[in-house]
Amino acid sequence: MPEMPVTPDRPSLPAWWARRPPAAGAAVMATGIISIGLHLIGHETVSRIALVLAVIAWLALAADFVLRLVRDRERWRREAGTPPGLTAVAATTVLGTRLSLLGWQGLAEALLALAALLWPFLLVAVARNLRRGHMPGGVFLMCVATQGLAVLGSTIATALGCEWLTHAALVLFWLGIVLYGVAFAHFDLWQVARGAGDQWVAGGALAISALAGSKLVAAHEVNPYLWNSDDQGVLRVATGVLLALDLAWYCVLFVAEAVWPRPHYDVRRWATVFPMGMTAVATLMTATALDTAPGLHTTGQVLLWIAVATWLVVAAAAIVDARATARSARLGSTRPGSGRLRSGRLRSRGPR
Template identity: 60%
Template sequence: MGRTRRNERAWRDEVTPAAGACVMATGIISVGLYLTGHTILSEIFLAVACVLWVVLAADFVDLLARDRSRWTAAAVTPPALTAVAATTVVGTRFSLLGRQGVAIALLLIAVLVWPGLLLAVVRHWLRHGMPGGVFLVCVATQGLAVLASTLSLAGKGDWLGDAALACFALGLLLYADALRRFDFRQVWTGAGDQWVAGGALAISALAASKLTASPLYTGTGHAFLRNLTYVLLALALAWYAVLAAAEAARPRPSYDVRRWATVFPLGMTAVATLSTGAVTDVPWLRTLGRVLLWVAVAVWGLVWVGFAWARAGGPRGAPQTRPFSDPGAPPQTPLLKRRRG
């Protein structure tokens, strides 16, 4: 019993905010499987995402109670926003499942957490040279837009559609600001979170497709949103191609917790493509979305294998030493610390 408690305590000490990308990745694949008609498999992925969400939420509260200084240090880094993004992704899947009450509750949680984390992150980030996690300011904000628009389409209030539009616009502004701070060398050297540069555009495209499907916007507004959806999706696919080429040219096979931030953009690009194809009635986009979805599922499985191998003592990526904020900020710790002795 004592050994079990020590192992549990060690596990909690190893978890960082970046681990929230695991929930995001699993949840968005669940959405994609639902959109392609794989209902049972989609619900299995949803169950896994929910378990992971509860575990990480418990760790979040536990760390706040045990070590407030460490919690504060983590809360000012962009990966902290995975808490918001993960909650909105799971909420979106519950809305598609017809569980609107659960989806609304998750939206409320995300809305309560989002402003404080966003302001803390923005106040502490660098002017330039930041890793891909910087784009999480956009991802978290667009996650709110996606969940709010999904609930609006489910008949839970037109005001949610208006709120989604506001979050969508803010998300695009945050993306532009993040882009000028991003270190483009990360495309070749990043440990996985460089993919968020494309994933942020993919979730923006998904939000735009949801707004395009809304009956609130007709005529010129509808045409503008539809064309903007195409542009955002094209840019997301372009990022996908560039990042995939960089991975092929410079393979990085070792496990790193930031690899979950690779899986999420892969899944999000697939879902955005599927949603755009459905809303705009473009069959080849739906076909492409299906192909991209199974790529995401395969990479999701590979990352879990890497996680298990790392836990068993296999090789893993180097610890992240570059701070997300000011030069004096404490570096992030990887999910799995190397054992001593």
């Protein structure tokens, strides 16, 4: 009698989702920053469409974050100790910043509180597992998550006139710069040539630092009693230097993509889109805050459309990859002798 097909233990889509790595949080970060950028240049309708996509993705990832914490504590701890685990904080702050720009300060404050609650635990967990000179670009998420709190805090503080929150954001801004130095010391520079996409975070961390600086510069313009003019001058210089370093990283990474092309899809490609979008937003905001470099705003617009185009390419590749993975899971589960699908993985059938 012919062997009957084996029914999978779970549908292929949940199986694919179960294999989703923490780095998938970068998709929320990328979509959220694209929404912010489009808002800044006046494309509000498209910006809100991107925001809806970011919210849906964030809710799905938040639910998965809680379910893993409850049902699979060991895996949760293991993933929380890796740099991509910090995307939980960074994605929450990016989404909160966009909601604050919409005037939804209550929701933005709730997301700030959630991100601030997660940040110290995840940061300490990642710091315990650092390996000098051997880390991928995701190590810079230590800086990104910290500066994300500074950006969201200063955005809310400016909207509500909350001085203590602005000063807290200032502390986080300088701490983020220190953490960038720590991350750089542990970064494998060869990732520029062979990284799977997250090497771009080396520049993106500088971009969000410049964005945080521009937000703090703008906050002082609204309330000149926050700090003295010398402090404001230091902030302006620091913001300009951070943006210049970010643009230099952008050029290096862009050239590296041409010299060492990596055309295959990897979930870490979302960590390419986010720094590209963040560089565009930081350029736009710094152009407004410093108002010293003619043409900087135009540069920011060009960089934003490049980021939007990259987002579309990566999103299309992600859909194709998800469909291919789901198809492979279905075929594998129905092929005679293939074994059952358990915990989102096919049972091994020997060495390849």
